[in-house]
Amino acid sequence: MRKLALSDDILMQVEKPARYIGNEVNSVMKDKNKVDVRFVMCFPDVYEIGMSHLGIQILYSMFNAWEDVWCERVYSPWTDLDAVMRREHIPLFGLESQEPVKNADFLGITIQYEMCYTNILQVLDLAQIPLLAKERGEDMPIVIGGGPCSYNPEPIADFFDLFYIGEGETQYRPLLDWYLENKKRGGSRLDFLKGAAKIPGIYVPQFYEEVYKEDGTVKERKKLCEEAPDKILKEIVTDVSDCHYPMKPVVPFIKVTQDRVVLEIQRGCIRGCRFCQAGQLYRPVRERDVDKLKEYAVEMLQNTGHEEISLSSLSSSDYSKLDELLDFLIDECGRKHTNISLPSLRIDAFSLDVMSKVQDVKKSSLTFAPEAGSQRLRDVINKGLTEEVILKGAALAFEGGWTRVKLYFMLGLPTETEEDIRGIGDLSNKIAATFFDTVPKDKRVNGKVQIVTSTSFFIPKPFTPFQWAPMCTKEQFLEKAYQTKQGIMAQLNQKSIKYNWHEADVSVLEGVFARGDRRVARVILEAYRRGCIFDSWSEYFHNDVWLSCFEDCGLDIAFYTTRERADDEIFPWDFLDCGVTRAFLLREWKKAQSETVSQNCRSQCQGCGANRFGVGVCTESD
Amino acid sequence: MKIRIKFAKYGAMKFIGHLDMMRFFQKAIRRAGIDVKYSAGFSPHQIMSFASPLGVGLESTGEYMDIEVNSMTTTEALKEALNGAMVEGVEILSVGVLPDTVKNAMASVAxxxxxxxxxxxxxxxxxxxxxxxxxxxxxxxxxxxxxxxxxxxxxxxxxxxxxxxxxxxxxxxxxxxxxxxxxxxxxxxxxxxxxxxxxxxxxxxxxxxxxxxxxxxxxxxxxxxxxxxxxxxxxxxxxxx
The missing domain is CATH 3.30.70 (Alpha-Beta Plaits)
Incomplete structure (x- = not known):
């Protein structure tokens, strides 16, 4: 039997010990003496969040399908265990082997959101791996970063030996092969990194230096080693139907956020909303073959025993075979007492019909994401949802028996005016009014409709048309939230509308990290040293500590957030190529300012540059 | 048909709490392809009764759970199928058919x-x-x-x-x-x-x-x-x- 890394004593005193024992169904055990490479995959947040991530399940399954590799998992120990491990000097361990992470060849960290940056340091620290890549000796694991935040890796560049830019399915085998070859040759860590830098999609931060102008912006990037390429193009899977899919995902014992089979139906999005980073990063849209998806669904439900299946994509309604897939799933799942959890679909007659089949209409709610309150601002952000479409969808839904509607908006979008903000209240009110117009009095359940309007604060992200845009200050954000609240309170149907808004402090910080440069690393390091971890958990977020760290490190938050960038400013992430050209993004930025919409990829190519990959929607014939 | 299942729980599994063990078995029963009976209603659940919750940290060689099935071949085959869907630390020890007159596992415990x-x-x-x-x-x-x-x-x-x-x-x-x-x-x-x-x-x-x-x-x-x-x-x- 496996020996656990933590004593019974410790496991009995921490919350949810199941987070740390491994042994889950479909977790993979191997003989460590019979593999050549040991890889530990990390999601730097608590187990329940990390276990819900599809990307890790894909890579875990792919790595373990290779006979010479053993891939394990590790997540951030929760604060209770964190304290015990520090006190008793217990090294962080892989869930499968229960052995120290520092004994592995690689530690791969997926970076899904900026607010996990201090957790990356927590993981390294608990693993007893030096926090700075430069300080790691020959016997330390190679620390790799990946995921959406690696598209601006600079604020955390110092902590990583290398970043893998793009989709993980393509270059890991060449990377591991090079690792083994270098080892056989007796090559050093530096030799490995130099060779790795030549592999497509691999970025080795220590081979570059960022040089700044007097005004603080980037002057140039200096290469410190000839193996390092000038530009790094993201990796992309050309045939998504024929790439690895985790048929036996790990099934956690405890309830996790995504406690179901996840079926990725497509990658990318045709829509081109100008605030959305994912919509640019994962271009072009590539659909998975519907027959394969049906097979996957059946087999994965069988292999996991999950009671629920969910579809995953950025915009499921755009999947061309959605009807066929849903018909199949409704039939299959009905026979097997399996639930279908639907991703946010465009609300129309078709989706309402599907939803009424798989959900309890009385208990479920409908979601619209207009993102902006007025048509003018929706044109600016290129969100092709009109008020007419929303109200028509709402009317249909109310006729179908739904009484709960969720609305998502962003505050602080470029060019936003008070009138746009008033539009949020107006639209919420019109939806409530639609209910009263549509549903006769005697048919109203409890006589009520419930509208929940939520706003988040807009944060400009790299590789979007808004990467040039200024972000609001905390005070501006809060003022906008106040105006939104006032706008809603002034409505006739205000009693039917509930308003939620996000914290502003975290958004400001996220804004710094999103478009930060290498200098930001020292603030992150300092905040970690002063005790910041789990910043995405409001109960552990200490804004005052962060503010004092910026001050003590001599960095100005406003430089990264509220400053409008010149068209030709060099960005810290410009050395990466996400497939979409800077010229296209700039064009879109100009179009946004002139309130001009762009067609989606399927209607008319906008020449973003992603057609160079020659796949997906770019090769669809009309 | 009512089925009574006896199982052991040990090793790392002693840290899995009662409710999570129920979830574990619900999924295991589906993996094992057992023709288990579901309750009626909008969200049907497997008909399942545990004898007595076992505290976290305790091991056991005498845990019981009752389920209802629509059909099955033999108790031996059911035991084998279930054991094929277990993890290290949970072992099905015996499976037996219960007469309809017997109270469910939870009510039976003395x-x-x-x-x-x-x-x-x-x-x-x-x-x-x-x-x-x-x-x-x-x-x-x-x-x-x-x-x-x-x-x-x-x-x-x-x-x-x-x-x-x-x-x-x-x-x-x-x-x-x-x-x-x-x-x-x-x-x-x-x-x-x-x-x-x-x-x-x-x-x-x-x-x-x-x-x-x-x-x-x-x-x-x-x-x-x-x-x-x-x-x-x-x-x-x-x-x-």
């Missing part, structure tokens, strides 16, 4: 036996055999149970049916495990340590539930404890009806 084993080989009480005898010979063993809502005074003596030392520095006990009068083995141990004037060493002991019993005796008659599996018509002969 008592359970436990072993409390020192993890380092030493038992923290001096002269354990005599001390345990003297402890059990007390007229009453009052215990104050504090819950979130209230403080209850119990007499443990009523619910301890047997308690004695075994060879190898372990304490054996059979205690009430019914839903109304359940006694945790740690409560008995706590009182024993108090009686012996010894410190209670945290987590230095591993507690194992050995068996879960139902009581065949009628109202007022002396207890007749038999394992819950004895109620099955197959596997072992039934005495329960």
């Amino acid at each position: 008592a359970a036996s436990y072993r409390l084993q020192s993890k380092n080989g030493a038992f923290a009480i001096p002269n354990p055999e005599e001390t345990v005898c003297a402890f059990y010979a007390q007229e009453t063993i009052p215990y104050t149970k504090e819950t979130k809502k209230s403080v209850i005074q119990l007499d443990l003596k009523q619910g301890i049916y047997d308690v004695r030392m075994e060879t190898g520095a372990s304490l054996f006990m059979t205690v009430n495990a019914s839903s109304s009068g359940n006694i945790k083995p740690s409560m008995v141990f706590e009182k024993l340590c108090e009686f012996a004037g010894a410190e209670i060493p945290a987590a230095a002991y591993q507690i194992t539930r050995l068996e879960t019993y139902t009581d065949l005796a009628g109202e007022g008659a002396p207890h007749r404890f038999v394992p819950l599996s004895a109620c099955c018509t197959e596997e072992s002969q039934a005495e329960c009806y």
Whole structure:
């Protein structure tokens, strides 16, 4: 039997010990003496969040399908265990082997959101791996970063030996092969990194230096080693139907956020909303073959025993075979007492019909994401949802028996005016009014409709048309939230509308990290040293500590957030190529300012540059 | 058809709580392809009843769960299929068919036996055999149970049916495990340590539930404890009806 890394004593005193024992169904055990490479995959947040991530399940399954590799998992120990491990000097361990992470060849960290940056340091620290890549000796694991935040890796560049830019399915085998070859040759860590830098999609931060102008912006990037390429193009899977899919995902014992089979139906999005980073990063849209998806669904439900299946994509309604897939799933799942959890679909007659089949209409709610309150601002952000479409969808839904509607908006979008903000209240009110117009009095359940309007604060992200845009200050954000609240309170149907808004402090910080440069690393390091971890958990977020760290490190938050960038400013992430050209993004930025919409990829190519990959929607014939 | 399943739980699995074990079995039953019966309604769930929740940290060789199936081949095949869907630390020990007249697992439970084993080989009480005898010979063993809502005074003596030392520095006990009068083995141990004037060493002991019993005796008659599996018509002969 496996020996656990933590004593019974410790496991009995921490919350949810199941987070740390491994042994889950479909977790993979191997003989460590019979593999050549040991890889530990990390999601730097608590187990329940990390276990819900599809990307890790894909890579875990792919790595373990290779006979010479053993891939394990590790997540951030929760604060209770964190304290015990520090006190008793217990090294962080892989869930499968229960052995120290520092004994592995690689530690791969997926970076899904900026607010996990201090957790990356927590993981390294608990693993007893030096926090700075430069300080790691020959016997330390190679620390790799990946995921959406690696598209601006600079604020955390110092902590990583290398970043893998793009989709993980393509270059890991060449990377591991090079690792083994270098080892056989007796090559050093530096030799490995130099060779790795030549592999497509691999970025080795220590081979570059960022040089700044007097005004603080980037002057140039200096290469410190000839193996390092000038530009790094993201990796992309050309045939998504024929790439690895985790048929036996790990099934956690405890309830996790995504406690179901996840079926990725497509990658990318045709829509081109100008605030959305994912919509640019994962271009072009590539659909998975519907027959394969049906097979996957059946087999994965069988292999996991999950009671629920969910579809995953950025915009499921755009999947061309959605009807066929849903018909199949409704039939299959009905026979097997399996639930279908639907991703946010465009609300129309078709989706309402599907939803009424798989959900309890009385208990479920409908979601619209207009993102902006007025048509003018929706044109600016290129969100092709009109008020007419929303109200028509709402009317249909109310006729179908739904009484709960969720609305998502962003505050602080470029060019936003008070009138746009008033539009949020107006639209919420019109939806409530639609209910009263549509549903006769005697048919109203409890006589009520419930509208929940939520706003988040807009944060400009790299590789979007808004990467040039200024972000609001905390005070501006809060003022906008106040105006939104006032706008809603002034409505006739205000009693039917509930308003939620996000914290502003975290958004400001996220804004710094999103478009930060290498200098930001020292603030992150300092905040970690002063005790910041789990910043995405409001109960552990200490804004005052962060503010004092910026001050003590001599960095100005406003430089990264509220400053409008010149068209030709060099960005810290410009050395990466996400497939979409800077010229296209700039064009879109100009179009946004002139309130001009762009067609989606399927209607008319906008020449973003992603057609160079020659796949997906770019090769669809009309 | 009602099926009674007996299983063991040990090793890392002792850290999986009762509700998560239920979830684990629901998924395992689906993986094993068992034709389990579902409840009616908008969100149907498997018809499943656990005998008695096992505390986190405890191991067991005598856990029970009842399910209902629409069809099955043999109890042996069902056991094999389920064992194929287990993880290290959970083992299906036996599967039997229950007569319809038998109460479900939870309602059937009357008592359970436990072993409390020192993890380092030493038992923290001096002269354990005599001390345990003297402890059990007390007229009453009052215990104050504090819950979130209230403080209850119990007499443990009523619910301890047997308690004695075994060879190898372990304490054996059979205690009430019914839903109304359940006694945790740690409560008995706590009182024993108090009686012996010894410190209670945290987590230095591993507690194992050995068996879960139902009581065949009628109202007022002396207890007749038999394992819950004895109620099955197959596997072992039934005495329960």
